[in-house]
Amino acid sequence: xxxxxxxxxxxxxxxxxxxxxxxxxxxxxxxxxxxxxxxxxxxxxxxxxxxxxxxxxxxxxxxxxxxxxxxxxxxxxxxxxxxxxxxxxxxxxxxxxxxxxxxxxxxxxxxxxxxxxxxxxxxxxxxxxxxxxxxxxxxxxxxxxxxxxxxxxxxxxxxxxxxxxxxxxxxxxxxxxxxxxxxxxxxxxxxxxxxxxxxxxxxxxxxxxxxxxxxxxxxxxxxxxxxxxxxxxxxxxxxxxxxxxxxxxxxxxxxxxxxxxxxxxxxxxxxxxxxxxxxxxxxxxxxxxxxxxxxxxxxxxxxxx
Amino acid sequence: xxxxxxxxxxxxxxxxxxxxxxxxxxxxxxxxxxxxxxxxxxxxxxxxxxxxxxxxxxxxxxxxxxxxxxxxxxxxxxxxxxxxxxxxxxxxxxxxxxxxxxxxxxxxxxxxxxxxxxxxxxxxxxxxxxxxxxxxxxxxxxxxxxxxxxxxxxxxxxxxxxxxxxxxxxxxxxxxxxxxxxxxxxxxxxxxxxxxxxxxxxxxxxxxxxxxxxxxxxxxxxxxxxxxxxxxxxxxxxxxxxxxxxxxxxxxxxxxxxxxxxxxxxxxxxxxxxxxxxxxxxxxxxxxxxxxxxxxxxxxxxxxxxxxxxxxxxxxxxx
Numbered sequence: 227x228x229x230x231x232x233x234x235x236x237x238x239x240x241x242x243x244x245x246x247x248x249x250x251x252x253x254x255x256x257x258x259x260x261x262x263x264x265x266x267x268x269x270x271x272x273x274x275x276x277x278x279x280x281x282x283x284x285x286x287x288x289x290x291x292x293x294x295x296x297x298x299x300x301x302x303x304x305x306x307x308x309x310x311x312x313x314x315x316x317x318x319x320x321x322x323x324x325x326x327x328x329x330x331x332x333x334x335x336x337x338x339x340x341x342x343x344x345x346x347x348x349x350x351x352x353x354x355x356x357x358x359x360x361x362x363x364x365x366x367x368x369x370x371x372x373x374x375x376x377x378x379x380x381x382x383x384x385x386x387x388x389x390x391x392x393x394x395x396x397x398x399x400x401x402x403x404x405x406x407x408x409x410x411x412x413x414x415x416x417x418x419x420x421x422x423x424x425x426x427x428x429x430x431x432x433x434x435x436x437x438x439x440x441x442x443x444x445x446x447x448x449x450x451x452x453x454x455x456x457x458x459x460x461x462x463x464x465x466x467x468x469x470x471x472x473x474x475x476x477x478x479x480x481x482x483x484x485x486x487x488x489x490x491x492x493x494x495x496x497x498x499x500x501x502x503x504x505x506x507x508x509x510x511x512x513x514x515x516x517x518x519x520x521x522x523x524x525x526x527x528x529x530x531x
Numbered sequence: 532x533x534x535x536x537x538x539x540x541x542x543x544x545x546x547x548x549x550x551x552x553x554x555x556x557x558x559x560x561x562x563x564x565x566x567x568x569x570x571x572x573x574x575x576x577x578x579x580x581x582x583x584x585x586x587x588x589x590x591x592x593x594x595x596x597x598x599x600x601x602x603x604x605x606x607x608x609x610x611x612x613x614x615x616x617x618x619x620x621x622x623x624x625x626x627x628x629x630x631x632x633x634x635x636x637x638x639x640x641x642x643x644x645x646x647x648x649x650x651x652x653x654x655x656x657x658x659x660x661x662x663x664x665x666x667x668x669x670x671x672x673x674x675x676x677x678x679x680x681x682x683x684x685x686x687x688x689x690x691x692x693x694x695x696x697x698x699x700x701x702x703x704x705x706x707x708x709x710x711x712x713x714x715x716x717x718x719x720x721x722x723x724x725x726x727x728x729x730x731x732x733x734x735x736x737x738x739x740x741x742x743x744x745x746x747x748x749x750x751x752x753x754x755x756x757x758x759x760x761x762x763x764x765x766x767x768x769x770x771x772x773x774x775x776x777x778x779x780x781x782x783x784x785x786x787x788x789x790x791x792x793x794x795x796x797x798x799x800x801x802x803x804x805x806x807x808x809x810x811x812x813x814x815x816x817x818x819x820x821x822x823x824x825x826x827x828x829x830x831x832x833x834x835x836x837x838x839x840x841x842x843x844x845x846x847x848x849x850x
Contacts, residue, residue: 365542369549372829373822374788377806378554381818384810385558461678465792468680471810487684488796494692504681512676519672 257446260524267520273513277506281327290318292325292478304498311498313486322478323502329479330460330510333394337459338452340398345405346448350436352406353413364410367403375400376462380471390473393466397459405451412444446525453518457511464507480507536838543830550826551607551819555600558815607823613816617808622820625805630824632702633794633801637786640721644728645779651729652736653771657763659741668737671730679789683723683796690719700798720797727789728782735778739771773844780836783829 261267280287289309290296299312310319352363370378378400379393386392416422425435466472467481475482483503487493492500578586584593592599606613612622655667674682691699697719698704704712743749744767752762791803798804802821809817 365545366549366553368542368546369553369826372546372550372784372826372833373554374784374791374825374829376788376791377822377825380791380806380810381554381822382557384813384818385815457676464678465680465788468678468792469795469807471807481678481680484680484684493684493688500684504678504684508677508681511678512673515672515676 257524261520264520264523266516267524270513270516270520273509274517277327277510277513278331280324281331284321284324284328288318288321288324290321292321293317293476294321301496301499310502311496313483313499314492319483319498319502322483323480323506326478326480326483326503327506327510329390329473329477330463330507332390333397333463334456334460334514336394337397337401338455340395341402341455342405342448342452344398344402346409346441346444348402349406349409350413350440353410353417354432354436360410363406367406370400371403373400375458376465379462379466380469383466383471388466388472388474390477393463393472397462401455401458401462404455405448408447408451409444412447413440416440416443446521450518450522450525453514453521457514457518460507460511460514480504535841536834539834539837543834547823547826547830551604551823552600554819554822555603556596558819559596559599603819612820612823615809615814615817617812617814617817622816625817626802626820626824629800629802629805631801632799633787633790633803636717636721636724636794636799636801637783637790639717640724641728641779641782641786643721644725645732647725648729648732649736649768649772649775652733653740653763653768655733655737656740656744656771659737664737667733671733674726674730679723679727679792680796682726683720683793686719686723687796702800720793720799723793724786724789728786732775732778732782736771736775739774740767743767743771773840776836776840776843780833780839783832784825787825787829 284292289307294317296308296312296316296318298316299306299308299318300316301314302308302312302316304311304319308318308320310323312318313322348363348367352360352367354360375397379396382396382399383392386396422435422439425439430438463472463479464481464484467479468485470482470485472481473479480503484500484507487500603613610623612626614620615622615625618625651667655664658664687699690696698716699719702713702716704716744763749762749767752766753759757766787802790801791806793799794801794803795807802825805817806821808814809821
């Protein structure tokens with residue numbers, strides 16, 4: 227909304243290959259080193275690795291199929307054939323949990339991939355093509371940003387029909403402005419730098435300037451935005467499923483599992499039905515956020531606490 | 532100042548108009564139209580093509596998209612947001628009935644959350660490097676990762692189920708519509724939302740305060756022997772507040788999204804519940820109305836935040 231550009235991120239170092247930076251003495255990849263020194267970020271990577279592994283190996287680690295109904299185990303406590311118990315129709319909680327990880331990760335990473343693609347394109351265009359197209363694109367960005375993603379997602383998923391694909395695409399369509407604003411701001415700043423002028427002078431075509439000179443400089447800040455975007459997309463998907471408007475039952479989702487706790491009996495007396503999924507959401511989102519913090523601090527050593 | 536306000540008002544209007552175009556276009560391009568939304572697929576399958584065409588004509592769906600949009604825009608500008616297909620009431624009436632409770636909830640949470648965050652942020656900055664700072668720095672990081680619904684459920688479990696302190700549903704106890712009763716009902720959903728606002732704001736406040744505290748005029752103020760509390764609150768805090776104003780303006784969309792979830796959990800009869808109902812019933816007119824009202828309030832909030840910023844900071848001179 228505000229006409230302020232995104233907060234000034236650290237101006238990225240000169241394109242790879244320049245030896246001017248003294249920080250380069252700290253090793254070839256100073257940012258990587260700083261990331262590796264960030265304990266919480268490493269913890270985040272660790273947790274995330276476990277979640278990804280469980281999601282990939284879901285059919286192997288789950289002792290039951292996620293939709294297998296075991297009528298003898300309805301509302302069963304953890305133990306006795308069901309590691310984490312069973313829900314109100316006798317489905318295995320552990321199985322739904324690991325298959326639910328797939329939903330969260332697909333939506334999280336899928337939505338961010340699409341939204342970065344849109345955001346980079348719009349941001350580049352807005353940054354390069356000055357007054358009219360730029361202004362128009364930024365007003366569209368403002369418009370999309372003025373409605374909270376969750377509300378937009380609720381509306382469009384209701385119309386398009388709730389499926390894994392529609393949820394992912396709609397989240398992407400409502401979250402790209404963050405990347406677009408970042409890219410535009412950086413392009414406007416970088417465009418004035420000598421190495422871009424130099425490239426223009428020696429006749430590098432515009433496409434080359436964008437792909438070879440601008441984009442590599444944007445990867446750092448974009449990775450930060452993208453990482454926080456993953457956490458956000460996972461939260462939106464969970465919220466949507468919690469409201470009962472997200473992916474439909476054959477697909478299991480963490481938000482959907484927590485939804486059962488809207489019934490007071492489940493909330494009070496059967497915590498095994500809703501607590502594991504809640505913990506899974508919190509852990510995954512925190513892990514992603516820690517990675518994002520680590521990336522941000524690594525890209526911008528001045529800004530770390 | 533007035534020029535600037537006018538210009539912002541104009542861009543705000545353009546943004547709102549774009550929201551309406553984007554959402555209208557999106558709702559029209561998405562698979563399924565108002566007809567399939569209103570009728571169940573089984574009913575549609577039984578209709579002959581002629582009957583379907585007739586029904587589409589009755590709903591005005593046979594006209595080209597730009598014309599339909601123009602009609603919709605004209606009606607909207609005259610205050611007619613159409614009729615809700617789920618309860619048959621005018622959309623404007625539905626929205627007005629639900630706007631108050633949400634405004635109350637979000638407003639209270641915004642005030643409480645902001646005061647909480649500013650205090651915590653200043654304390655963290657003043658005690659920078661101590662255990663207090665570390666605690667105030669880490670708790671928000673954890674809170675940001677907890678989705679509103681998990682937080683709400685945990686709050687209900689702890690405060691309502693274990694201690695029986697607060698009611699968990701609705702705005703009033705039946706037959707008791709006093710202010711105290713309202714506050715009692717608002718305590719849990721309001722706190723959940725307020726903490727949602729406060730968590731990210733604490734970090735901003737802390738960073739902004741640290742920034743100001745290291746500036747030279749603060750050193751001067753200290754050196755001339757002013758009481759530390761006076762240096763912090765009347766010298767540093769007022770300047771640290773400036774960037775925070777913009778951040779508060781930007782948090783409104785987040786809050787609305789939080790309210791959707793919180794209202795659902797606590798049965799708070801506001802816009803969030805209305806939105807979920809509209810989505811559940813695929814009520815196109817109602818959804819359009821809700822999105823517009825939310826966008827309008829976000830645009831206005833941002834405008835106010837920016838104007839407040841200009842007023843608060845004499846260095847910002849706008850032509």
